[in-house]
Amino acid sequence: xxxxxxxxxxxxxxxxxxxxxxxxxxxxxxxxxxxxxxxxxxxxxxxxxxxxxxxxxxxxxxxxxxxxxxxxxxxxxxxxxxxxxxxxxxxxxxxxxxxxxxxxxxxxxxxxxxxxxxxxxxxxxxxxxxxxxxxxxxxxxxxxxxxxxxxxxxxxxxxxxxxxxxxxxxxxxxxxxxxxxxxxxxxxxxxxxxxxxxxxxxxxxxxxxxxxxxxxxxxxxxxxxxxxxxxxxxxxxxxxxxxxxxxxxxxxxxxxxxxxxxxxxxxxxxxxxxxxxxxxxxxxxxxxxxxxxxxxxxxxxxxxxxxxxxxxxxxxxxxxxxxxxxxxxxxxxxxxxxxxxxxxxxxxxxxxxxxxxxxxxxxxxxxxxxxxxxxxxxxxxxxxxxxxxxxxxxxxxxxxxxxxxxxxxxxxxxxxxxxxxxxxxxxxxxxxxxxxxxxxxxxxxxxxxxxxxxxxxxxxxxxxxxxxxxxxxxxxxxxxxxxxxxxxxxxxxxxxxxxxxxxxxxxxxxxxxxxxxxxxxxxxxxxxxxxxxxxxxxxxxxxxxxxxxxxxxxxxxxxxxxxxxxxxxxxxxxxxxxxxxxxxxxxxxxx
Numbered sequence: 001x002x003x004x005x006x007x008x009x010x011x012x013x014x015x016x017x018x019x020x021x022x023x024x025x026x027x028x029x030x031x032x033x034x035x036x037x038x039x040x041x042x043x044x045x046x047x048x049x050x051x052x053x054x055x056x057x058x059x060x061x062x063x064x065x066x067x068x069x070x071x072x073x074x075x076x077x078x079x080x081x082x083x084x085x086x087x088x089x090x091x092x093x094x095x096x097x098x099x100x101x102x103x104x105x106x107x108x109x110x111x112x113x114x115x116x117x118x119x120x121x122x123x124x125x126x127x128x129x130x131x132x133x134x135x136x137x138x139x140x141x142x143x144x145x146x147x148x149x150x151x152x153x154x155x156x157x158x159x160x161x162x163x164x165x166x167x168x169x170x171x172x173x174x175x176x177x178x179x180x181x182x183x184x185x186x187x188x189x190x191x192x193x194x195x196x197x198x199x200x201x202x203x204x205x206x207x208x209x210x211x212x213x214x215x216x217x218x219x220x221x222x223x224x225x226x227x228x229x230x231x232x233x234x235x236x237x238x239x240x241x242x243x244x245x246x247x248x249x250x251x252x253x254x255x256x257x258x259x260x261x262x263x264x265x266x267x268x269x270x271x272x273x274x275x276x277x278x279x280x281x282x283x284x285x286x287x288x289x290x291x292x293x294x295x296x297x298x299x300x301x302x303x304x305x306x307x308x309x310x311x312x313x314x315x316x317x318x319x320x321x322x323x324x325x326x327x328x329x330x331x332x333x334x335x336x337x338x339x340x341x342x343x344x345x346x347x348x349x350x351x352x353x354x355x356x357x358x359x360x361x362x363x364x365x366x367x368x369x370x371x372x373x374x375x376x377x378x379x380x381x382x383x384x385x386x387x388x389x390x391x392x393x394x395x396x397x398x399x400x401x402x403x404x405x406x407x408x409x410x411x412x413x414x415x416x417x418x419x420x421x422x423x424x425x426x427x428x429x430x431x432x433x434x435x436x437x438x439x440x441x442x443x444x445x446x447x448x449x450x451x452x453x454x455x456x457x458x459x460x461x462x463x464x465x466x467x468x469x470x471x472x473x474x475x476x477x478x479x480x481x482x483x484x485x486x487x488x489x490x491x492x493x494x495x496x497x498x499x500x501x502x503x504x505x506x507x508x509x510x511x512x513x514x515x516x517x518x519x520x521x522x523x524x525x526x527x528x529x530x531x532x533x534x535x536x537x538x539x540x541x542x543x544x545x546x547x548x549x550x551x552x553x554x555x556x557x558x559x560x561x562x563x564x565x566x567x568x569x570x571x572x573x574x575x576x577x578x579x580x581x582x583x584x585x586x587x588x589x590x591x
Contacts (some may be wrong), residue, residue: 054252064551067544074537081533133448133503135511138457139170139347140318140354141445144199145262146270152441159442163510167446169194173182175307176254178300186212186252193258203263209255253281253308259313271319277312285309310340314348320353330355350382357386366390380449381430381458389465389472391416396471400565401478417479422496424483426450429519431480433459434466435473438519444511451504452519453511490521 068542084092142148144160150302151159181187184542186209193205256277264270285305317332333352349372365386373383395412409417424431429452432438443457468471487493490500500521507517547554 022327061551064544064547067540067547071537071540071544074533074540078533078537132508133501135167135446135507137346138443138445138447139350140461142442142445143261143264143267143270145260146267147266150265150441151261157513157515159513160445161511161513164444164446175311176257176304178304179295180301186210186255190252190254190258193255202258206252206255206263207256209252212252251276251280251485253277253284253312256280257312257315259310267319267322271316271323274312274316274319278309281305281309281312293535306340306343310336310343310346314346314351317355318351321351321358326355326358330359333424347380350380353382353386354461354465357389357462357584360468362390362393378449379426381423381427381454382462384426385430385462386459388416388419388423388476389462389469391419392472392475396469396475398473399475400480416475417482420476420479421483421486424480425487425490425495426497427455427458428483428490428500428521429455430458431476432519434463435477436463438517441516446511448504448507448511450501451511454513455519505541558591 081091081093148159148500151157176194177187177191181191187207189209189212190331192514193202194210196202196205256273260270260273260277264273285302285308288298288302288305291298293299313332313336317329317336317430320326320332330352333348333355337352339350349368353365353368356362356368361553369383369387369390373379373387391412395410395416404413427450433440440460440463441456443460444453447454447457466476484490486495487500493499505518505520512518543554
């Protein structure tokens with residue numbers, strides 16, 4: 001019975017929706033006919049006369065108050081609509097209309113199930129869109145203590161958002177902790193430290209973890225000494241019947257990492273702490289490597305120690321790059337990629353590309369791109385724009401827009417332009433930063449591929465490399481906007497990549513600080529309701545001002561407008577009465 005009732009209601013709703021969709025003209029004439037039939041009981045003519053008399057007796061002050069109130073209300077609506085559009089990128093009235101009114105008027109329900117016979121291409125596109133909206137760790141992220149905090153001290157602005165730092169805390173818990181941390185006191189403290197929101201509390205916890213693992217004097221009797229586990233350093237001191245010995249526990253590598261990232265105020269200090277972390281991390285890695293096959297717990301420890309060691313070596317290479325030892329940094333990155341070829345989550349090849357560009361080793365850059373710029377591997381702005389830079393380098397020094405328009409593009413120039421179009425399609429926000437049309441800020445610790453955050457992170461480190469290549473920026477300036485002619489509807493269909501994801505603006509607003517104006521692509525036009533409320537507010541404000549300044553003249557105009565407005569209705573009523581018989585109403589009442 002319940003299912004039958006539900007089915008009946010659904011059929012009734014569909015019939016009503018169909019009638020409103022296709023028979024609205026019939027409904028309109030039916031309403032007009034009912035108004036005519038009920039004109040005598042409803043006393044429409046008398047009411048119209050009363051309304052006309054009432055409007056004629058109104059003073060100009062009423063019209064001033066009416067137009068002023070209308071202007072105020074429409075102005076408040078305009079302010080709210082503009083704020084909502086700036087924050088959420090859509091119109092509030094339009095969103096409510098689409099969400100609540102469109103289903104009632106026969107629109108498509110967004111919650112309805114999709115067609116079960118959808119093609120495999122559409123499902124692959126959806127999966128790709130979801131993966132492109134994933135937030136990634138920035139491989140070129142700065143140091144909090146030595147770089148981000150110094151920016152805050154100088155400018156008083158926070159370069160990192162809470163959302164970005166929270167993602168970093170989750171990464172640290174994933175990379176640097178495991179289930180067996182409670183067995184070692186220092187690791188247990190660091191496990192809690194990564195969850196702390198207060199930077200000072202995290203730094204204090206790191207110092208506490210290092211103090212726990214300081215050398216300790218332990219008192220062991222002769223029977224216990226025979227059963228004890230071998231320590232790293234043993235110095236027996238004979239005193240009566242007891243033995244004193246120094247036992248050096250392994251240092252906590254993750255504590256040094258935290259101090260290097262957040263407490264060190266210079267890159268040199270951070271490098272010293274990372275070197276101490278390397279000694280501790282390398283020892284833990286070698287021990288866990290020998291025990292990794294003894295059980296799942298040891299395997300988890302080895303995986304954690306591997307992540308710690310790779311992170312330390314990568315940050316040491318970045319320290320060397322920051323301090324000007326670029327060749328040393330390149331060697332460290334190459335060795336790290338050879339030693340751990342399967343750890344691609346850190347994207348060390350992007351650090352290597354930037355360092356090689358600094359050395360102007362373009363042949364080596366091309367070799368790295370040949371390995372990682374593959375169709376089966378995920379792309380990034382660094383890969384796409386570096387490939388475009390190398391191809392632009394071959395022709396940019398002699399490129400001239402006037403000459404190219406006369407003789408056409410050569411094969412090399414065409415390849416360079418196609419590479420630029422490919423890069424711009426992948427991330428259309430980068431050119432404005434490379435051409436210095438938008439101001440740069442410090443890059444966040446996480447980026448969204450194809451988003452504004454990735455564009456900032458790329459341009460922050462690679463702008464100097466583009467400037468170093470003569471004519472590269474000029475070629476980019478002349479050709480980058482041509483990409484948009486090939487993809488007129490980037491949200492629906494792409495050219496070389498999947499359609500541009502619609503989620504980038506929301507994620508970038510969470511990743512980037514509030515003082516930065518987020519770049520939006522494709523550029524959104526102002527919604528109709530914002531333009532409508534702006535026009536209504538301006539029109540009513542003008543009417544209020546004119547009515548206040550010229551009350552008598554505006555009163556004459558208002559009366560003339562109202563008489564003109566009601567004249568067609570009176571004309572229609574008279575025509576209908578002349579056509580239909582006067583006894584029609586009495587005949588209908590008898591029926």
